[in-house]
Amino acid sequence: xxxxxxxxxxxxxxxxxxxxxxxxxxxxxxxxxxxxxxxxxxxxxxxxxxxxxxxxxxxxxxxxxxxxxxxxxxxxxxxxxxxxxxxxxxxxxxxxxxxxxxxxxxxxxxxxxxxxxxxxxxxxxxxxxxxxxxxxxxxxxxxxxxxxxxxxxxxxxxxxxxxxxxxxxxxxxxxxxxxxxxxxxxxxxxxxxxxxxxxxxxxxxxxxxxxxxxxxxxxxxxxxxxxxxxxxxxxxxxxxxxxxxxxxxxxxxxxxxxxxxxxxxxxxxxxxxxxxxxxxxxxxxxxxxxxxxxxxxxxxxxxxxxxxx
Numbered sequence: 001x002x003x004x005x006x007x008x009x010x011x012x013x014x015x016x017x018x019x020x021x022x023x024x025x026x027x028x029x030x031x032x033x034x035x036x037x038x039x040x041x042x043x044x045x046x047x048x049x050x051x052x053x054x055x056x057x058x059x060x061x062x063x064x065x066x067x068x069x070x071x072x073x074x075x076x077x078x079x080x081x082x083x084x085x086x087x088x089x090x091x092x093x094x095x096x097x098x099x100x101x102x103x104x105x106x107x108x109x110x111x112x113x114x115x116x117x118x119x120x121x122x123x124x125x126x127x128x129x130x131x132x133x134x135x136x137x138x139x140x141x142x143x144x145x146x147x148x149x150x151x152x153x154x155x156x157x158x159x160x161x162x163x164x165x166x167x168x169x170x171x172x173x174x175x176x177x178x179x180x181x182x183x184x185x186x187x188x189x190x191x192x193x194x195x196x197x198x199x200x201x202x203x204x205x206x207x208x209x210x211x212x213x214x215x216x217x218x219x220x221x222x223x224x225x226x227x228x229x230x231x232x233x234x235x236x237x238x239x240x241x242x243x244x245x246x247x248x249x250x251x252x253x254x255x256x257x258x259x260x261x262x263x264x265x266x267x268x269x270x271x272x273x274x275x276x277x278x279x280x281x282x283x284x285x286x287x288x289x290x291x292x293x294x295x296x297x298x299x300x301x302x303x304x305x306x307x308x309x
Contacts, residue, residue, distance in 0.1 A: 001024075001025050001026075001080075001081035001082050001102070001181065001184075001185050002025075002026055002028050002078070002079060002080050002081045002082075003019060003025050003026065003027045003028065003080060003081070003082055003083065003084060003181070004027075004028060004029045004030070004031055004061075004075065004078055004080040004083045004100070005019060005027050005029075005030045005031070005049075005053075005083070005084050005085075005086075006030070006031040006032070006083055006084070006085040006086075006088040006104070007030070007031075007032060007049045007085065007086040007087055007088050008032050008033045008047045008048070008049055008087060008088055008089045009047065009048055009049070009087050009089075010048045011086065011087050011109075011166060011167075011170045012048070012049050012086035012087050012088075012170075013048055013049065013052055013170075014170045014171050014173070014174035015084065015086045015107060015170070015173065015174040015177050015178075016030065016049060016052055016053070016086070017052070017174070018174040018175065018177065018178045019084065019177070019178060019181070020056055020058075022178055022181075022182075024181075024182055024185065025181060025185070027053075027056075027058055028058070028059070028078050028080065029053075029058060029059040029060070029061055029078055029080075030049055030050070030053040030058055030059070030060055030061065031061045031062075031063075031066075031075075031083070031088065032046075032047045032049045032050045032053075032060060032061070032062055032088070033047055033062070033088070033089050033090065034062045034063075034064055035047070035050075035062065046060075050062070061074065061075070066090055066091075066092055066093060066096050067093040067095065067096065072095060072096060072099070075096065075099055076099050080099065080100040081100060081101055081102055081185075082100050082101075082102035082103065082104070082105060082181060082184060083099075083100045083103070083104040083105070084104075084105050084106075084107070084177055084181060085104055085105065085106040085107065085139065086106075086107045086170075086173070086177070092104060092139060094141060097139060097140075097141075102184050103138050103139065104138070104139040105136055105137070105138060105139070105149065105177070105180060105181065105184070106136065106137055106138075106139050106144075106146075107134060107135075107136055107173045107174075107176065107177045108120065108134065108135050108136075108137060108144055109121050109132070109133075109134050109166060109169045109170075109173065110124065110132060110133065110134070110135065110202070111131070111132060111133045111135060111151055111153065112135045112137060112144060112148055112151075112194050113144075113145070113194040113195060113196075113197075113198050113199040113200070114129075114132075114198055114199075114200050115132075115200055115201070115202040116143055116144035116145065116199065116200070116201055116202065117143065117144065117201050117202035117203050117204075118202065118203060118204040119202045119203065119204050119205050120132075120202045121162045121165050121166045121169065122162045122202070122205050122227045122228065123200075123202035123205075123227070124156060124165070124202075125156065125160060125161070125162050125165065125223060125226050125227040126205075126223050126224060126227035127223070128219070128223055129156055130155065130156055131153055131154070131155060131156065132153070132154055132156055132165070132169070133151050133152050133153040133154050133169070134151065134152050134154070134169050134172060134173035134176055135148050135149075135150070135151045135176075136148065136149040136150050136151075136176055136177055136180040137149060137191065137194075138191050145194060146191070146194075147191035147192055147193045147194065148191060148192055148193075148194055149180045149183065149184070149189055149190075149191045150176055150179065150180055150183075150189070151176070152172045152173065152175070152176045154168055154169055154172060159226070159247065160226060161226045161227075161229035161230070161247060162226065162227050162228070162229060162230075162231075163229055163230045163231075205227070205228060205231075205232055206232060207232045207233070207235075209228070209232070210224070210228040210232045210233055210234050210235060211234075211235055211236065212224060212225065212234060212235070212236045212245065212308070214236070214259040214260040214271060214272065214273055214274075214308055214309070215259040215260075215273070215274045216273060216274050217273060217274045217275040218250045218252075218273040218274070218275045218276050218277065218278050219250065219275070220273075220274075221248065221273050221278055222247075222248055222249075222250050222278060225245055225246075225247055225248050226247055229246070229247060236308045236309065237308070237309045238285070238300070238306070238308055238309075239300075239306070241285065241286045242286050243283055243284065243285045243286065243308075244283065244284040244290075245280065245281075245282075245283055246280075246281040246282035246283065246290075247281050248271075248278040248279060248280055248281060249278060249279040249281065250276065250278050250279075251270060251276060251277050251278060251279050252276045253276075254270055254276060254277045255277075256272070256276070256277075257270060257271070257272025257273075257277045258272045258307075259272050259273055259274055260272060260307040260308045260309055261307060262297070262302050262306055262307070262308065263277070264294075264297045264302050266294065267292065267293075267294030268293075268294065269293035269294060269296075269297045269302075271308055279293075280293035281293060283296050285300075
C-alpha cells in the first residue's frame with residue numbers, strides 16, 4: 001500500500017522504521033508537527049520523525065493545521081491507500097480522514113478502551129496497572145473510540161517509569177502496526193468495535209500534576225514520580241525553591257516520619273509520606289546539576305526543621 005505516515009516524537013520512530021523497511025508497503029510521505037524551538041539556544045528544530053524521513057529521502061509535510069485546504073489537496077494528490085499514525089499530536093478533521101481508502105490507523109499505547117487520551121502510559125503507571133499494551137484502531141471522530149484491529153500486551157514492572165515503559169511499547173507496537181497494515185492489505189483483518197464497558201480517560205499530565213504531595217501514601221508518591229518521569233518531571237520544593245526528583249524507593253521497614261520530614265544518614269535520604277518513608281534517588285535543585293540525594297543533603301546541610309513541600 002501507499003502510506004503517508006503521521007507522527008512526531010521519538011516514540012514514533014520504531015514504527016516509521018518498520019514501515020520504511022517493509023517490502024509490502026511504500027511510505028510516500030510523512031506528516032509531522034511544524035518545527036519547534038528546543039535546546040538552550042531555543043532554535044527551531046525539526047521533529048524526530050521529520051529527521052528520519054529526511055535521512056530516508058521521504059517527503060515531509062508540516063502543515064500548521066491539518067484542515068488547511070492546501071494541505072488537504074497535497075495529501076489527496078499523494079493518493080495514499082492508508083495513513084498510519086503514531087503520536088502525531090493533532091486532531092484530524094473528517095475531511096482528512098476520508099482521503100485514504102483504508103482510512104487512518106492509529107497505534108495507541110494502551111489496551112483500549114482503557115486510557116483513551118494523550119497520556120495512556122503515564123496513567124497506567126500512576127494508577128498501578130499491572131498489565132498494559134498497545135492497540136491499533138481505525139481513527140473516527142470520537143477520541144480513541146474507533147474499532148480495534150489488534151493488540152499486544154506488556155507487563156508493567158514495579159520500577160518502571162513511564163519513559164521506560166513507553167520505550168518498550170514503541171518497539172512492540174511497531175511490529176503490531178506493520179502486521180495490522182499487512183492484514184488490511186490482504187483483506188484478512190477486520191476491526192472490531194471497542195466494548196462499551198471499561199472506558200477510562202488519560203488526559204495530559206501537567207507540571208502542576210507532577211508536584212509530589214508528601215501527605216499521600218508512599219505507594220502513591222512512588223507511582224506519581226515514576227509516572228511523571230521523564231515528562232512533565234516530578235518535583236517538590238525545598239526552602240522555597242523547586243527541586244526535580246528522580247524515582248524513589250519505598251522503605252516500609254523505616255521508622256515513621258512526618259510528611260515531607262527528612263532523615264539523612266550517610267548517603268541515604270528518607271522522606272516522610274502519609275504512610276512509610278521513601279528513599280530519594282537523584283535530585284536536581286533549581287539551577288543546579290543532577291546529583292545523588294546524599295550529595296545534595298551534604299551540600300545544603302539539612303536541619304531538623306527542613307521539610308519538602
